[in-house]
Amino acid sequence: MTATPRKPYKPLFNKTYLKYLGFIVAIAIILLSAKPATPLDQPKIMAGFKSQLHVLQVEEIAVQRLLLSFITAPAFTNEAKTTRALQYQALRKSANQMQNIHSILWTYDRLEIELRWSSSKPLSIANEMQALLKNSYQFSSSKQRTLITAERYLQSKEADAAILAHFSKSIASDFQVANSIATVLQKTPAALFIIDQSIPEKSLLDVDQQLAVLYSETKPAFPDVVNWSYSNQRLVQRSNRHQRLIASQLALTSNQQNRIELLSNFVLSELLNRTLQKSAISFRLIRQPIYQRGYQILLLSSRNNISEQTLSSLKNRIQISDIDDDLTVVKKRLLDKYQALVNDRERLFKLYSKKLFYGLITESDSEYEEQLDTITPGQISAHISKLIGDNTLVIRLQPS
Numbered sequence: 001m002t003a004t005p006r007k008p009y010k011p012l013f014n015k016t017y018l019k020y021l022g023f024i025v026a027i028a029i030i031l032l033s034a035k036p037a038t039p040l041d042q043p044k045i046m047a048g049f050k051s052q053l054h055v056l057q058v059e060e061i062a063v064q065r066l067l068l069s070f071i072t073a074p075a076f077t078n079e080a081k082t083t084r085a086l087q088y089q090a091l092r093k094s095a096n097q098m099q100n101i102h103s104i105l106w107t108y109d110r111l112e113i114e115l116r117w118s119s120s121k122p123l124s125i126a127n128e129m130q131a132l133l134k135n136s137y138q139f140s141s142s143k144q145r146t147l148i149t150a151e152r153y154l155q156s157k158e159a160d161a162a163i164l165a166h167f168s169k170s171i172a173s174d175f176q177v178a179n180s181i182a183t184v185l186q187k188t189p190a191a192l193f194i195i196d197q198s199i200p201e202k203s204l205l206d207v208d209q210q211l212a213v214l215y216s217e218t219k220p221a222f223p224d225v226v227n228w229s230y231s232n233q234r235l236v237q238r239s240n241r242h243q244r245l246i247a248s249q250l251a252l253t254s255n256q257q258n259r260i261e262l263l264s265n266f267v268l269s270e271l272l273n274r275t276l277q278k279s280a281i282s283f284r285l286i287r288q289p290i291y292q293r294g295y296q297i298l299l300l301s302s303r304n305n306i307s308e309q310t311l312s313s314l315k316n317r318i319q320i321s322d323i324d325d326d327l328t329v330v331k332k333r334l335l336d337k338y339q340a341l342v343n344d345r346e347r348l349f350k351l352y353s354k355k356l357f358y359g360l361i362t363e364s365d366s367e368y369e370e371q372l373d374t375i376t377p378g379q380i381s382a383h384i385s386k387l388i389g390d391n392t393l394v395i396r397l398q399p400s
Contacts, residue, residue, distance in 0.1 A: 076172035
């Protein structure tokens with residue numbers, strides 16, 4: 001039997017192919033990593049709706065959720081803060097006695113009320129809101145006010161309380177006076193309805209019609225914020241510490257502006273930790289958005305006098321510092337926190353409600369990361385210089 005001659009061996013991959021394989025893989029990685037960020041679904045107003053109800057349809061959610069966010073004036077004076085604390089406590093106690101009111105959240109400028117109910121059991125939103133308000137009155141007694149007043153008195157003795165209270169009093173007139181709960185709940189809220197995708201359209205129309213009857217007007221615009229003028233105040237009080245409060249207004253809010261402010265806040269904290277490590281000065285940073293702006297505070301405290309020369313030296317050392325490594329670390333920290341947030345469904349729903357109230361988009365973690373990457377050290381340095389440089393309100397507390 002004659003053997004069939006073998007064909008010459010031909011390797012599957014020749015040397016030329018192998019030489020370029022590395023380049024091909026590298027290009028493929030770049031192309032894959034450069035794909036656009038995947039956005040989240042956004043709440044929307046359905047065709048034919050009579051109210052400003054926004055709907056977010058999701059998969060496998062057991063109960064319907066309606067989140068109503070009402071505009072409310074911040075409480076800055078002692079009297080306003082006591083009244084706010086009493087009203088907040090009363091609303092939460094009232095909600096605890098109701099089956100369909102799930103939670104109450106009251107921040108400086110937003111009162112959020114979340115209702116939950118099964119799609120098989122129709123709900124009267126008007127009845128729920130009326131009962132919530134009516135039941136809250138029983139928890140607003142003079143005795144409760146006295147207890148809250150006593151608690152606030154004890155808080156006023158804490159280390160930073162005096163200078164922060166003086167700051168709040170200084171800007172109180174820039175904002176509207178806080179209103180009663182009844183007045184707040186009469187305003188048209190930002191409304192977010194979260195339902196399962198399988199829920200029939202009738203359920204959507206029912207909630208829309210109820211809200212259209214309850215709130216005939218559109219959601220009110222945010223009040224105009226007064227631009228601060230430069231102010232340098234001196235406060236003398238019985239104390240064993242010297243304090244210096246440096247405050248500036250935040251810029252008009254946006255998703256990217258919020259990121260820049262948060263990055264600047266954390267990077268400045270890192271710089272201050274290093275710069276003040278061997279000094280007798282401690283610090284505290286406070287960022288408080290209100291409506292579409294707000295304020296940022298740097299509070300310095302020491303047993304020794306904080307002179308202008310000391311303050312100027314501190315500012316100069318911060319402004320010439322290299323922030324590249326700090327910015328990288330802080331970006332990673334913020335991204336990790338945001339990823340944890342959007343991967344937690346309950347927290348994500350709350351974020352949707354908050355963003356809707358301020359007229360912002362709720363971003364996915366990939367969108368958030370993409371935008372973080374565009375922020376440069378120069379932008380952060382410029383923002384920090386604004387916070388500690390061209391400030392509009394300075395308060396000095398000196399021991400008597």
